[in-house]
Amino acid sequence: MEKRVTFKGIWLPLLLVLPQILITAIFFFYPAGQAIWQSLFIPDPFGLSMQWVGLGNFEYLLSDRYYRASFVTTAVFSILVTVVSMGVALYLAILADRLIKGSGTYRTLLIWPYAVAPAVAGVLWLFMFNTRVGVVTWYLGLLGYDWNHVLNEGEAMGLVVVASAWGRISYNFLFFLAGLQAIPKSVIEAAAIDGAHFWTRFRTIVWPLLSPTTFFLLVVNIIYAFFETFGVIHTITSGGPQQATTILVYKVYSDGFVGQDLGSSAAQSVILLFIVSILTVVQFKFIERRVHY
Amino acid sequence: MAEHTGMVEKRGAGLWLTHLGLIIGVAFIFFPIWLAFVASTVSQPEIVRPPMPLWPGDQFFENYSKALTAGVNAPVALMLGNSLFMALGIAIGKIAISLLSAFAIVYFKFPGKKLFFWLIFLTLMLPVEVRIVPTYEVIANFGMLNSYQGLILPLIASATATFLFRQFFMTVPDELAEAARVDGAGPMRFFFDILLPMSRTNIAALFVILFIYGWNQYLWPLLITTDPDMNTIVMGIKQMFPSGDDIADWPVIMATSILAMVPPVIVVVGMQKLFIRGLVESEK
Numbered sequence: 001m002e003k004r005v006t007f008k009g010i011w012l013p014l015l016l017v018l019p020q021i022l023i024t025a026i027f028f029f030y031p032a033g034q035a036i037w038q039s040l041f042i043p044d045p046f047g048l049s050m051q052w053v054g055l056g057n058f059e060y061l062l063s064d065r066y067y068r069a070s071f072v073t074t075a076v077f078s079i080l081v082t083v084v085s086m087g088v089a090l091y092l093a094i095l096a097d098r099l100i101k102g103s104g105t106y107r108t109l110l111i112w113p114y115a116v117a118p119a120v121a122g123v124l125w126l127f128m129f130n131t132r133v134g135v136v137t138w139y140l141g142l143l144g145y146d147w148n149h150v151l152n153e154g155e156a157m158g159l160v161v162v163a164s165a166w167g168r169i170s171y172n173f174l175f176f177l178a179g180l181q182a183i184p185k186s187v188i189e190a191a192a193i194d195g196a197h198f199w200t201r202f203r204t205i206v207w208p209l210l211s212p213t214t215f216f217l218l219v220v221n222i223i224y225a226f227f228e229t230f231g232v233i234h235t236i237t238s239g240g241p242q243q244a245t246t247i248l249v250y251k252v253y254s255d256g257f258v259g260q261d262l263g264s265s266a267a268q269s270v271i272l273l274f275i276v277s278i279l280t281v282v283q284f285k286f287i288e289r290r291v292h293y
Numbered sequence: 294m295a296e297h298t299g300m301v302e303k304r305g306a307g308l309w310l311t312h313l314g315l316i317i318g319v320a321f322i323f324f325p326i327w328l329a330f331v332a333s334t335v336s337q338p339e340i341v342r343p344p345m346p347l348w349p350g351d352q353f354f355e356n357y358s359k360a361l362t363a364g365v366n367a368p369v370a371l372m373l374g375n376s377l378f379m380a381l382g383i384a385i386g387k388i389a390i391s392l393l394s395a396f397a398i399v400y401f402k403f404p405g406k407k408l409f410f411w412l413i414f415l416t417l418m419l420p421v422e423v424r425i426v427p428t429y430e431v432i433a434n435f436g437m438l439n440s441y442q443g444l445i446l447p448l449i450a451s452a453t454a455t456f457l458f459r460q461f462f463m464t465v466p467d468e469l470a471e472a473a474r475v476d477g478a479g480p481m482r483f484f485f486d487i488l489l490p491m492s493r494t495n496i497a498a499l500f501v502i503l504f505i506y507g508w509n510q511y512l513w514p515l516l517i518t519t520d521p522d523m524n525t526i527v528m529g530i531k532q533m534f535p536s537g538d539d540i541a542d543w544p545v546i547m548a549t550s551i552l553a554m555v556p557p558v559i560v561v562v563g564m565q566k567l568f569i570r571g572l573v574e575s576e577k
């Protein structure tokens with residue numbers, strides 16, 4: 001796309017794009033290239049030389065029980081985060097949409113968690129469910145339930161899912177509410193006059209008209225769960241117990257930084273790179289379609 | 294419009310049920326924040342003997358002043374300063390370089406334009422999380438560990454901001470550039486005197502989103518700031534937990550958590566209109 005009226009000159013525009021291109025080259029493309037290159041080698045234990053292994057790192061990874069388990073963990077985690085946060089947000093948005101007055105007040109109250117960093121959200125939920133001092137843990141104990149996410153894998157997963165979904169509700173709520181408010185009230189009222197009850201109206205009119213928003217949020221939330229929840233997991237479980245909450249991004253970090261297994265970490269980066277590319281393409285394909293609605 | 298009440302909006306009992314449902318939702322969402330606030334106003338013994346109180350105590354000033362001036366590893370006031378510097382650097386940096394490159398791409402014809410455009414687009418596919426180790430090595434080689442440049446520079450390339458400004462520039466009437474050219478104004482004059490003032494609202498909306506993005510960074514500061522004096526507040530909280538079996542200083546940690554949320558919450562709630570606009574625009 002171009003303007004009909006353009007300015008003359010070649011050096012000036014090159015100078016203008018230079019900062020962005022330099023940053024991109026040094027901090028994005030060079031490291032990404034490094035990751036691809038390093039994924040083909042194994043460094044010796046002293047870091048003095050590198051041994052070419054071709055696709056060896058990938059073969060090793062894909063046969064590694066823990067890495068395969070991490071894929072499953074990531075899938076379970078992402079699906080749960082997406083479903084929980086979109087479900088709660090949709091429920092609240094439907095309620096807020098029914099109000100003639102006051103939905104703005106609720107919106108102001110509900111956008112708060114967007115501002116709370118995932119890592120801080122992690123600390124807040126860790127505090128409530130802390131095995132020693134947590135308030136929720138204590139009341140669960142009164143009910144006879146012994147909460148211990150430090151030892152129980154299912155509880156650990158539940159806690160990181162809820163903490164991650166919590167921070168995302170605001171975002172989903174805003175988009176759902178906007179989507180609902182864009183549906184012409186006359187259509188819904190016509191159905192109501194015809195005697196359609198709430199659930200029928202929702203199923204036959206609201207849900208189909210809301211589907212572009214829903215699909216868009218689905219993709220965006222999966223990307224969030226994959227890549228932006230590191231802070232939640234690092235603060236609450238550090239990937240444990242027994243790697244039960246080690247999602248792929250956490251594993252790149254723990255193998256590369258904590259474990260210093262550079263070849264494997266680089267190969268994991270390459271696999272993640274591949275996954276982001278697919279997600280980005282899906283997102284953009286979809287956004288092109290969204291324009292037509 | 295104000296008098297209009299449709300058939301599907303609820304009145305009477307239904308209206309109260311709707312409010313009740315929303316209030317329960319708001320309460321559920323606020324509870325973790327409320328509890329953190331309460332914990333930041335009581336003393337350590339009140340917390341370690343559960344259940345802790347659910348109503349604020351009288352230790353507000355003690356806990357917050359202890360956090361701000363002493364903290365655990367570094368004074369929280371220092372970490373707040375680091376976070377502010379990082380968030381502003383990222384937001385302003387991203388906006389500045391994106392404005393310039395969008396201007397070049399829309400208003401000039403030059404070799405490599407398509408290529409540059411695609412290079413910027415591809416950064417969408419390269420979040421920090423997938424290039425952790427090599428990016429760390431680049432920063433280490435530049436000697437930028439524990440520095441503001443190291444915190445800010447790798448995060449300021451922005452495909453989203455560039456596209457947003459490009460889209461906006463495309464809607465600016467051609468007559469304005471034409472008039473500027475006829476008047477003999479150079480491109481930079483046009484950029485600063487006409488384009489920049491017209492982009493004010495877009496810049497402000499984007500600033501809100503990017504400030505929060507920068508403030509809430511976790512993984513990157515965790516990797517490159519080993520010196521507690523360079524910690525940002527969001528990543529510094531986790532560092533306040535003792536290793537091993539010692540009991541954490543919960544009142545101070547919770548006071549720090551509240552301090553870590555205050556600036557982004559003020560930005561989001563105070564500039565709600567701009568925030569929502571920025572959110573919707575940057576997802577287009």
